Amino acid sequence: MLLPNRLLTIAAALAGVAVLASLLPARVAGQAPRAAPAAKSAASAKGAVPRLPDGHPDLQGTYDLATLTPVERKAGSPLVLTDEEAVKLEREVAARKNFQAAPIKADRNAPPVGGDGSPGPAGNVGGYNSFWIDSGSRYSTIDGRKRASILIDPPDGRIPQMTPQAQQRLARNVRPTSDQAAREDDPGFEGNGAYDNPERRPLGERCLMGFGSTSGPPVLPNYFYNNLHQIVQTPDAVMILTEMIHDARLVRLNAEHLPKTITKWMGDSVGRWEGDTLVVDTTNFSDKTRFRGATSNLHIVERFTRVDAKTLLYRFTIDDLETWTQAWTGEYTWPVTDELLYEYACHEGNYALGNILRGARLKEANDARKTKQ
């Protein structure tokens, strides 16, 4: 009862599972979004779009991307949640959070020997209390309607199939990709050289980039904590600062891409205005991040539209035909927040990585001793 199906759905979607059909006509990938009448009336209620002296919309501000809307949605479900469904699901999440915050047994024992049964990268030892967590409490709303998935194209709300060559490539390369906290099938310690050296560890664990593609592109929520982003804008450049983990992406406006030989972890982003929408085109990826297993030929187009004073609509299209059989597009809203984005100085206090590698070396030594005996 207290483990809502929705939680499982979100987990399943994050792990990358499969399906379903849209009630709304999905916009064609790459087409500029147009404000629907509902959005216009919402805009008047939430204030007019702010503008800079050059006449372009002012995208500046701090946004909280935390949401309950998963990247994908489950098979057979529509893109839009009814108001009743959304209220029910959001109440379930609130109830779960209250339950997690409630007191537990004062005179409890230590957890069981052999692990507490928690699955996945948590590695059977659990993690830490929910009071550290700051996940979303609402579904993302577009044109006044709650969304069941970020993905809108393909219209079934599922990431397209990987090409056979991409599957072979991933099987050969065990390095974690930028969106992974740890390999989903990682039992915690075993693995194909996963603990051999620091560079085999996920980028998030190494304090280099946020897990879950928080920095982007594409910019995705991590469904966990520190989902704040700040935009700073001039007539020549737009900077997107990500709290988790401290990445700043500079978008050069009305500029050409760098030569193909110059590659970057977050790619080379150039932008232009199409009416009131900022269109950002990103290529020239290095092979360090490999978003969800993509090649360095990954091409991402993002569209930033300030629909009212309190909301930015973010849309992205992912194109890498060497990895996925077709392009895919997602969108969700970024609500403005008056909360402060804090520095996430990660490396200096990262005792965890040292603990992890130290544990791996000790295990190797123990295994070698057992082999000798």
Add this chain to the structure above:
Amino acid sequence: MKTKILLSVAGLLVTTAPLWGHHAFGGEFDPNKPVLLKGPVTKVEWVNPHAWIHVEVTKDDGTKEEWMVEGGTPNTLLRRGITRESLKVGTVLVIDGYQARDHSLLRANGRNVTYPDGKKLFLGSSGTGAPTDGSDPTEAPKGRGRGGR
């Protein structure tokens, strides 16, 4: 019976949440070394990616050990008005978790960190870190951390 079921569900919820955390807890902590630590806070390392709470534990033979307990990011707590000063040195905590795989390190994950009455840290006791419920005149305003903007 009902209580037992609820507790087991609570355990599952608490332990499934970190699935998407910053790092692989299973690589860091040893599932065969469960610990229950009780003692006063001696130091709080309010750092990213994970805060570490130091507690002094008195063993059965009377000797004392200082353990370090891993928590989450302080940024989220700061936005709720909770700061390093919210957890005073000397506050007695009860922690259950698992020890680091290197057993020479007195480090564990804070699978559950509570006050001695079972209330969760920062949530259940005003004056020792309860977030902005209005009952503590010394607490920082919500969302600004101590010191304000």
